[in-house]
Amino acid sequence: MPPPTGSADQPSLGSLLAERRHLLNLGYRMLGSVQEAEDVVQETYARWYALPEEGREAIEAPAAWLTRVASRICLDQLASARVRRERYTGEWLPEPVRHSATWTSTGGADAGDPADRITLDESVGMGMLVVLESVTPAERVAFVLHDVFGVPFTEIAETVGRTPAACRQLASSARRRLAHPRNSSSTGPGHRQIVSAFRAACETGDLGTLVELLDPGVESRSDGGGKVRAALRPVLGRDKVSRLVLGLLRKEPGVELVEDEVNGAPGLAVRIAGTTVAVLSLGVRDGLVTDLWLVVNPDKLHAWTGYDTP
Numbered sequence: 001m002p003p004p005t006g007s008a009d010q011p012s013l014g015s016l017l018a019e020r021r022h023l024l025n026l027g028y029r030m031l032g033s034v035q036e037a038e039d040v041v042q043e044t045y046a047r048w049y050a051l052p053e054e055g056r057e058a059i060e061a062p063a064a065w066l067t068r069v070a071s072r073i074c075l076d077q078l079a080s081a082r083v084r085r086e087r088y089t090g091e092w093l094p095e096p097v098r099h100s101a102t103w104t105s106t107g108g109a110d111a112g113d114p115a116d117r118i119t120l121d122e123s124v125g126m127g128m129l130v131v132l133e134s135v136t137p138a139e140r141v142a143f144v145l146h147d148v149f150g151v152p153f154t155e156i157a158e159t160v161g162r163t164p165a166a167c168r169q170l171a172s173s174a175r176r177r178l179a180h181p182r183n184s185s186s187t188g189p190g191h192r193q194i195v196s197a198f199r200a201a202c203e204t205g206d207l208g209t210l211v212e213l214l215d216p217g218v219e220s221r222s223d224g225g226g227k228v229r230a231a232l233r234p235v236l237g238r239d240k241v242s243r244l245v246l247g248l249l250r251k252e253p254g255v256e257l258v259e260d261e262v263n264g265a266p267g268l269a270v271r272i273a274g275t276t277v278a279v280l281s282l283g284v285r286d287g288l289v290t291d292l293w294l295v296v297n298p299d300k301l302h303a304w305t306g307y308d309t310p
Contacts, residue, residue, distance in 0.1 A: 015062075016045070016048070016062060016066070019062075019066050020041060022063075022067070023040070023041045023066060023070045024037050024038065024041055026067065026070055026071065026074070026144070026145075027040040027070060027074060028124065029129075029132075030071070030074035030077075030140060030141060030144055031074060031077055031078065031081065032129045032132070032133065033095045034095050034097065034302075034303075035095070035299075036081075040070050040074055040077065041070065043073055044069050044070040045066075047069055048066065048069075067145075067149075067151065068155065068159050071145060071156075071159045072159055075137055075138070075141050075159070075160060078140060078141070079137050082137075085133075088226075089225060090223065090225070090226065090230055090231070090233075091221045091222060091223050091230075091231075091232070091233070091234065092225075093126075093221060093223035093293050093294075093295050093300075094126060094130065094133075094263075095295070095300040095303075096126065096262050096263055096267075096281060096295050096303065097263055097303050098261065098262070098303040099260065099261030099262075099264070122264065123144075123148045124263050124264055125185065125263055125265060126263045126265070126267075127185045127291060128178060129263070130221075130293065131178055132144075132174070132178075134177065135174045136170075138160050138162070138170050139170045139171070139173050140174060141160055141170075142156050142160060142167045142168075142170035142171040142174065143170070143171045143175060143178075145159065146171045147171060147175065153165075153167045156171075185265075185290070185291075190284070190287060191265060191282075191284045192259075192266040194213060194284050194287065194288075194289060195259060195266040195267065195268065195284075196259065196266075197209070197213055198268075198282065198289060199259060199268055201213060202245060202246065202249055202257055203257060205249075205250075207242055207246060210245065210246065211238050211239065211242045213288065213289055214238035214241055214242060214288060215238065215285070215286075215288040217236070217237070217290070218236070218237065218241050218289055218290055218292070219234050219236055219290070219291050220234065220235040220236075220241045220244060220245075220291075220294065221292070221293055222294040222296060223293075223294070223295045223296065223297050224296045224297055225299060225300070227297055227299070228277075230294070230296050241292065245292070252272060252277075254273060255270060255271070255272055256270075256271040257269075258271055260279075260304075262279055262280070262281040263281060266282075267279065267281045267282060268282075269304055275305065276301055276304035276305055277298075278294055278296040278301075279294075279295045279301060279304060280292060280294050280295075281293040281295075
């Protein structure tokens, strides 16, 4: 256990641990998984304390060092994650986070530890995280560090092992992918109204209304991780998607749809007997639902099940 206070030349344990929330937020945006983000944070601190005392004393900006090391670990993780996700059963979706959850990936709420809280803003929107899965690891790291956390390209260059100019191009490439009209989604009052109307149509089984709420090119993706039955491929088109949604609800008697914040935007929690069995995030553009992201993999629902009261 490291000493609780710092010397004149070293930061205190408290000041180092104050960076935990920043690193957790960084890791989640890089990896789309709270559990993996927590692993990155643990490894980052382990590497700090593995340094010899003179090595730590030589680091002029410990917070920047922690960010750089965490980003490098994420870069390595992203490369291996691509291989793992190629073997993943069905679609892989980011782990959804809840509006007020202060929690760990092992489950349960802990309202007393703000260091475990994911800060919710547009950079954790489900649509953005899904698109970031399609860019290269280096593009994702450069974009997240610069556009989300404001890290200069000169520092990013040290992380990814490229020139600042190359890092600028990496971030620009990711930015162009995110700027595609398909990837834009509203998060204002209109979004909430659409989610409410979607919930009502599902609860009443109103196929006609549900179809009218969906964009003609709507896409539905489900993540069961091989642990829960889910569509293995995207379902496309308003007719197929609407029938899929209503069909799933008819198969499960006693289903309750609860409006909740999912990754900082209005979404739905699907509950049976008080237990959350799925979380649905909706992409909305021009008053229509363009994307449905349904997470049913129980390993990704701890932010909800930790609060459930069956």
